[in-house]
Amino acid sequence: MNGTTDNSKSKLLRRGFAAFAAASALLLADGCADIRQAIDDALGGWTKEYTRTYSREIGAMMGPRYDSLALEGRGIRIGVLDAGFGSLRSDPRTQGLRIIDYRDFTTGDTTGFFRDPMEHGRQVCMNIGGRMGSDTLLGLAPASEFCLAKIDLPDREPRSEEVRMMQGIEWLLDKGVDLITCSISYTTFDDFDGYTPGQLDGRSSRISRFLDSILRAHPQLLFIQCAGNEGNKPWRHIGFPGDVREAVTVGAVDWDGQTRREYSSTGWPEAGYIKPDVVVSDSPRGTSFSTPVIAGLCAAMLQYNRVERSTLIAALHASGSRAATPDCEVGYGIPQLDRLVELLAPTGASDSAGSKTDTTNQTINNLK
Known part of the structure; x- marks a missing residue:
């Protein structure tokens, strides 16, 4: 494995342990019965790898x-x-x-x-x-x-x-x-x-x-x-x-x-x-x-x-x-947004990413 993968895994593990610790604190403090809810709340976060920052749920779709x-x-x-x-x-x-x-x-x-x-x-x-x-x-x-x-x-x-x-x-x-x-x-x-x-x-x-x-x-x-x-x-x-x-x-x-x-x-x-x-x-x-x-x-x-x-x-x-x-x-x-953009691109146009879209509408019509 390369160094980037190892580093990413290390970051993920640290984040996971931090989330678990935070969730445990919530459980002890509040008597929370739903440990998964507590862990979800502790994980939270934003998607920041694009030109704009997105909520986590949007980030799961973003491209x-x-x-x-x-x-x-x-x-x-x-x-x-x-x-x-x-x-x-x-x-x-x-x-x-x-x-x-x-x-x-x-x-x-x-x-x-x-x-x-x-x-x-x-x-x-x-x-x-x-x-x-x-x-x-x-x-x-x-x-x-x-x-x-x-x-x-x-x-x-x-x-x-x-x-x-x-x-x-x-x-x-x-x-x-x-x-x-x-x-x-x-x-x-x-x-x-x-x-x-x-x-x-x-x-x-x-x-x-x-x-x-x-x-x-x-x-x-x-x-x-x-x-x-x-x-x-x-x-x-x-x-x-x-x-x-x-x-x-x-x-x-x-x-x-x-x-x-x-x-x-x-x-x-x-x-x-x-x-x-x-x-x-x-x-x-x-x-x-x-x-x-x-x-x-x-x-x-x-x-x-x-x-x-x-x-x-x-x-x-x-x-x-x-x-x-x-x-x-x-x-x-x-929904995966890059795929959605590809499918719905106006016929004969190019989006700002420079992709050709002259056959897209026919593609989506075939799916209906």
Whole structure:
């Protein structure tokens, strides 16, 4: 072995021991029952080998070719369906986001919209387009425009939540969004338990039928949906409307990039198509926070080339780390950004890395 390899291994070992020591301290101090969570938290970190610094979950997808393009989702309007956007305008990592409009579908009152005690939506927006300074990205779409819709009640789950999601989607369409990201999914409700995993076919639940009809009517619209966190619960499988075939359903994997997080919901094996579509690591933990990472990526790729939804989904699948062996655990895997750039490069153009792209569109058309 050469010296570089030995040095890298030495650094990795030192980092591993440091992480273990930090995790042990957390366990002793807090009585933490989940040692893997503590080790994950201790590892943390950033990807710094490119022209910009990226969050660790983005770093797992990154490559030099994508990095050289300096994409930021410019010219793309993103709709966010979530549970509350408290502190979004005061958090330095999100206060620079361009908020075009916002609406509360739970109360109708937007007076304290950004003082909401629920900050779930702030973290979602951070993972779409947050940044620290000019060259550290927490999300891949810091230059996009945002429309925000609060649709979820934090303390209960009535079936009327489906209706609020429908209303939110219609409102966002009226605002001219290019993509919608949703970190809320449904299985059973406080006042209705009629859904079963066997109905995860993209057309049985009320919200899935609605979303399917919307996507059929809008072939350019992207809908990025969390898989849900039922993977270690009795339901186990994805929530609605993540079963809609043309939605991009996102799960979560451990930091090894291969193992499904135990809570990340799995696809329904009888559906006839693969769900989740793709996965990425999540920080904080939960598919709520892996999903916006992919939403930011999709906005950046639409800036690069405004293709139809079917083309972008086919490219996401083909660029995945598990493209050759997709399954209901991790879908097509983690998108690899250099491969995605190659697949979606505009016909007859060259990207800033100097690569020829005159046959790329035909290549991706053959995958659909």
